[in-house]
Amino acid sequence: MAAAHRDDRTRMLVGEVKLSLDAADVPRLLHDLDEKTRACDWARNKQLTLRLWTMRWQGRSRRPPTVIDARELTTSWREATRA
Secondary structure (H helix, E strand, O other), X not given: OEEXXXXXXXXXXXXXXXXXXXXXXXXXXXXXXXXXXXXXXXXXXXXXXXXXXXXXXXXXXXXXXXXXXXXXXXHHHHHHHHO
């Protein structure tokens, strides 16, 4: 997934979606995503923000900020619409 910043075309959000994600895999997956993205013409000379999305975070450690847990996100959206 890739999305350009609305106001600054030099910035991009780039992510990869995983059904489940283990904490031990995060550094390797982010490195691989960075390499794949930088090999693309559309990513040249861009400031990249890399993120991993998952439905199931698996890890004893706290989820790093580079990982977005879809369950947490949908829960917060539901709570916001109830308020």
